[in-house]
Ligand SMILES: NC(=O)C1=CN([C@@H]2O[C@H](COP(=O)(O)OP(=O)(O)OC[C@H]3O[C@@H](n4cnc5c(N)ncnc54)[C@H](O)[C@@H]3O)[C@@H](O)[C@H]2O)[C@H](O)CC1
C-alpha cells in the first residue's frame with residue numbers, strides 16, 4: 001500500500017522547517033530523479049524536447065535540461081517565460097551551461113511536459129490547448145514532470161491534457177492522479193525521491209493506494225478441515241437468475257465451502273449448475289449472504305425480509321439500491337455495498353446526502369465517499385469505477401489496477417461473488433472487500449485473450465490462476 005495526498009506543499013514546507021532542506025535541494029533531487037529515469041531507459045544522444053512553463057514545474061524541466069546536456073540532444077521549448085523565483089534561477093543555470101532552445105516543436109525521441117504541475121488551476125488558454133494538442137501528436141515517448149499538465153485536484157480540466165507514457169511524480173502520490181478521468185493520461189507512475197527517504201518525507205494519510213501484492217488469498221492452511229470449515233454462502237436468486245449464478249460460481253471458485261442459491265422458483269425450471277445448491281429460504285448453517293444481483297422483483301417484501309432476518313455478514317449490489325429496504329439494510333453491522341456510480345447517486349439521493357449528477361460525482365468521488373462513510377461508518381463502501389474506491393469509517397483505499405476488459409455485463413456480479421466468498425470464509429468485511437477487489441482486477445490483468453474478449457466465465461475460470 002502507498003499513501004495518497006491531496007497536496008504536497010505542506011510536505012515540502014516540513015522538509016524546509018524540520019529537515020533543513022531547501023526548495024533548491026528538493027528541486028535538484030526531483031530533476032535528478034527524472035534524469036536518472038531517462039539515462040536508464042534511453043540512449044545517449046537521444047533528442048529530447050522539454051516544454052517548460054513559468055512556475056516550478058517548468059523549473060524542474062529547466063534543471064533536468066542542465067543535467068542531461070550535452071549527453072543528450074536537449075532543447076528547451078519555452079511555453080511561458082520563467083516567472084517563479086526558482087524558474088528564473090534554473091533558467092540562468094540552464095543558459096550558463098549552453099542548453100539550446102527551440103521555438104518550434106519537432107519529431108524527437110522524448111518530450112517532457114514541464115508546463116504545469118500541481119499549480120495548475122482553471123483551464124488552458126486556446127493557445128496552450130493548441131500547444132498541448134501539438135505535443136500529444138508527436139510520436140515521442142511522453143514523460144510528465146510531476147503530473148500531466150491539465151489535471152488538477154478536481155479532475156481533467158483541460159480539453160487537451162498531456163497524454164503521458166510515464167508520470168515521474170515528486171515525493172509522494174497525489175490523489176488527483178487517481179481520479180477516474182485521469183487514468184487516460186497518467187501512464188505508468190514512478191515516485192521520485194526529493195532528498196530524504198519517502199517514509200520521512202510523507203506524513204500520515206487516511207487514503208492509500210492498493211498494490212497488487214497486497215492481495216491475500218484464502219489459502220487453506222488447515223489440514224484437518226471439511227467443506228463447512230470454509231463457510232456456506234447464500235445468494236438470493238433473482239429474476240435475472242444468471243447474475244446470481246455468476247456470483248455464486250465465483251464465490252465457490254474463490255474458496256467458499258458451499259454455496260446455495262435461495263429462491264422461490266421450481267428448481268427444475270432453472271438450469272442450476274450442479275456445483276450449486278438451491279433452496280426455498282435461507283438454510284441453517286449459512287455464514288454469509290449476497291443479495292441484489294439480478295434480483296428484480298423476484299422476492300416479495302416478506303421473502304426479502306426473511307432472507308435478511310439475521311446478522312450475517314452481507315454484500316448487497318445492483319437492484320437493492322433502488323429498493324426502499326436499503327435504508328434498513330444499511331443498519332446491518334457487517335455490510336458491504338458495491339454500487340456503480342449511477343447506483344451511488346441514487347443511494348445518496350434516497351438517503352438525503354446529496355442530489356447530484358453522475359458528472360458531479362465522478363469529479364468528486366473522494367468527497368462523496370468520505371461523506372457517505374462519515375454517516376455510515378460501519379458500512380464498507382466499494383464505489384465502482386476505473387479506479388475503485390473502498391471506504392470504511394475514515395480509511396479509504398484506491399484500487400487502480402482494473403482494466404477496460406472489466407467493462408462487460410456480469411463483471412460486477414463476479415466481484416460481489418468474490419467479496420461474499422471471503423465473507424463466508426470468515427474474512428473481516430474490509431479485508432474481504434479489499435482482497436476481492438484486488439483479486440478481481442488481477443483476474444482482468446491475467447486474462448490471456450484480447451481485452452474485449454473477457455467474460456464473467458473467463459474471470460471465474462481465471463481464479464485458479466491467482
Ligand atoms: N514536492 C513536490 O511536489 C515538489 C514539486 N516541485 C515542482 O513544483 C511544481 C509546482 O510548482 P508551482 O510553481 O506551484 O506550480 P506549477 O509550476 O505547477 O504551475 C504554476 C504555473 O502555471 C501557471 N498556471 C496555472 N494554471 C494555469 C492555467 N490554467 N493555464 C496556464 N498557466 C497556468 C501559473 O501561472 C504558474 O506560473 C510541481 O508540480 C513540481 O513540478 C518542486 O520542484 C520540487 C518539490
Ligand SMILES: [K+]
Pocket residue numbers: 057113114115116117144145146147148149
Ligand atoms: K507537468
